[in-house]
Amino acid sequence: MDVERWRRINNLFHAALDQEPQARDAYLDEACGGDGALREEVQSLLDAHAKPSVVDRPALEADPGLLRHDEGSAHDAPGMQDVAGADDPLIGQSLGPYEVTGLLGRGGMGVVYRGFDTRLGRLVAIKALPPAFGDDAVLRARLRREATSAAALSHPGIATVYALEEFERHLYLVYEYVPGRTLRDTLRDRDALLSIDDVLAIARAIARALAAAHAGGVVHRDLKPENVMHLPDGQTKVVDFGIAWVETNEGERLTRPGEPPGTPGYVAPEILRGEPASPRADQFSFGVVLYELLTGNHPFLGSDGSSTIARILEHEPPAIDPERPDCPRALARIVMTCLAKTPGDRYAATDDLVAALEGAVSPAQAQAEAQAQAPKLPAPDPKPTLRSARWWWQFHQVAVTAVYGLALYPMWRAREWVPDGWGLLVFMAAVAIVFVAINLRLHLWFTSRVYPAQLAEQRRRSAVWKRLADSAFALLTLGTAAGIAPGYPRWAALLIALAISSVLSSRVIEPTTERAAFPSD
Structure with missing residues (x-):
């Protein structure tokens, strides 16, 4: 169809x-x-x-x-x-x-x-x-x-x-009493799609309201166009917290057993599976509303209620680009992040969602801002910008990954020269350590590119493991260098250089790039 x-x-x-x-x-x-x-x-x-x-x-x-x-x-x-x-x-x-x-x-x-x-x-x-x-x-x-x-x-x-x-x-x-029209009325009565600027204005207003509710421990659980009002003065209000769920120490629930909250076309997959409500469930509902604002279509609409629920649980939403080629990529990423099937793949906090929306601009707004700034461009700042600092941090992760991969070659050569038959065991230990170090850094690089809202948490969880892997690699290469130095001094010098580089990278270079790239942490 x-x-x-x-x-x-x-x-x-x-x-x-x-x-x-x-x-x-x-x-x-x-x-x-x-x-x-x-x-x-x-x-x-x-x-x-x-x-x-x-x-x-x-x-x-x-x-x-x-x-x-x-x-x-x-x-x-x-x-x-x-x-x-x-x-x-x-x-x-x-x-x-x-x-x-x-x-x-x-x-x-x-x-x-x-x-x-x-x-x-x-x-x-x-x-x-x-x-x-x-x-x-x-x-x-x-x-x-x-x-x-x-x-x-x-x-x-x-x-x-x-x-x-x-x-x-x-x-x-x-x-x-909120005078005005629901967002559903606005979507239904328009002959054309809303402009990107209008979509962003509405989305930011809704997200700010949800963030305020979530900060107070309140989850809406039934966010949909019918529950968003347009006032005559242009203000947007979220209404109907009639099934709002409040976080309590006892986990009290007022719904009867087996009764799912919300409207099926806007309910997060985890709620349909009977899991507890959380702010991230509201993010999913918000993603459905935002998708409708952009395209005029529901991302999971089926022929009836059952097929709609099945689509929410099993299908990915259609891409936005074919319907809205003028949609900024940042805004499309926000929608898809909100519509992630797993709550952990959405934003860690609704404040992060608000920040992402604040950073997303329409092509018209971006052009206007560029024109406004063009006549008064300041002198080049010698200090790196936040974007360039984060680029250097990402580059550092990739560079260290490459160095670790290349370091396996001298360790492979040295296995034959390590005394007392320990060479193969030393090399296998090096492979294990390098595997850990490389995978952690590639994971962080991937998260920074695809799921930036989760980067802070992933950096925190992997920090200790990275330091342990770097330290273990440095000790292993120094020990190997000491064992082969009498017969193969040049290879020993190379291993010593790799050990020193590993220590400097872990203790000096990486902390510096992180402070520059993430000053608020």
């Missing part, structure tokens, strides 16, 4: 979700214009969205803590237009100082109303447990946890929680 058809199916799917359930069939008949195959594809997505199986239905429907799109826009993100709710007895009533003026969304976790705070004269969003779950201790505990976790977050990119109120034994979460 071609990309344009997938895009049309995806748009029709989300548009159908915004319709009243009883009006969806008529809407699809008209929107599909007699294309039976198209209507069948869209209907299969809607059916998968509502299936009762944990695997075949969206996880937001499997988890009572997630809102689903089954009433109007039905998303609980504040700022959405009111959905049909004339039969809701709470509309038009007062909850203490709050006047309930409309229904924003309804889902398994709660009902969200638009309200007015008469004390402070401001619009608010009010989330309440549905009457059917009023006596459910697990769901009430989830709502209390949501208030605790979200209220602890203070960031301009996160919807603010105002209060947790209880009226007539019902809990109500009162939080910031």
Whole structure:
């Protein structure tokens, strides 16, 4: 199936979700214009969205803590237009100082109303447990946890929680009413893709909000375009921490056993496998959103919920270049790092993700910056820049690797001259030591080129092993030189030179290049 058809199916799917359930069939008949195959594809997505199986239905429907799109826009993100709710007895009533003026969304976790705070004269969003779950201790505990976790977050990119109120034994979460449109609306209604500058602006705002939440020990677990709001003033806010998971010493979980959190198209593979949530799971969801922002397509979209989950677990996302040839390589690497199947291959911390996004610039921005700087180029700085320093560090790893490989030749020659038949054993020891030293340095070089976010951790873990290998090689070559010196002084001198070079490289040259390349460590 071609990309344009997938895009049309995806748009029709989300548009159908915004319709009243009883009006969806008529809407699809008209929107599909007699294309039976198209209507069948869209209907299969809607059916998968509502299936009762944990695997075949969206996880937001499997988890009572997630809102689903089954009433109007039905998303609980504040700022959405009111959905049909004339039969809701709470509309038009007062909850203490709050006047309930409309229904924003309804889902398994709660009902969200638009309200007015008469004390402070401001619009608010009010989330309440549905009457059917009023006596459910697990769901009430989830709502209390949501208030605790979200209220602890203070960031301009996160919807603010105002209060947790209880009226007539019902809990109500009162939080910031965010006017505007969801990111899903923005993606669906545009005829063309967002510019790289717009994508970067949105991505940086989302990443900063996630970094602030993660710094407070809070994981969103349901990041998707529906949970990102565009305010009229251009600001971006992340909303709906309704299934936010807070790190505790006891590892407390408020979800019921077997209930996966999140929406399947945006859930990290480890969460689908039942592993605990972590900030890196949010990074995966962020990667899916960023991929959609860049290409207009979902990287793992299947024909139904099951195939989407299978693609997330088993398939790599398509390359971005064919869809967005203007996408900077740095930005494409960020997306692919976030979409890594293994959490350890993503960013060590979300702050690293923010830093990577800050360093990524669009071609237009790069050209503008170059033009702005061209008339006032400073005199050449004799000191090496950070980039050149890191190049020298990488060069040092490769150079030492090459020297170690070449050093095996004189050790091979010397094996016949070492007294008492120890020559072969000495050479085999040299091979083992060189193998360790070479592999460690090539590993660091590869990590610096492909997974820079993990380089600091890998350098720390390999530092002791490198020093031990370098020291062992120096001692072995000095001992061999001493054994063959009487009969082969020239070869002994060469081995002594190699030993001295190894010590100088390990104790002087390498520490210097590391300090220059990584001044913040």
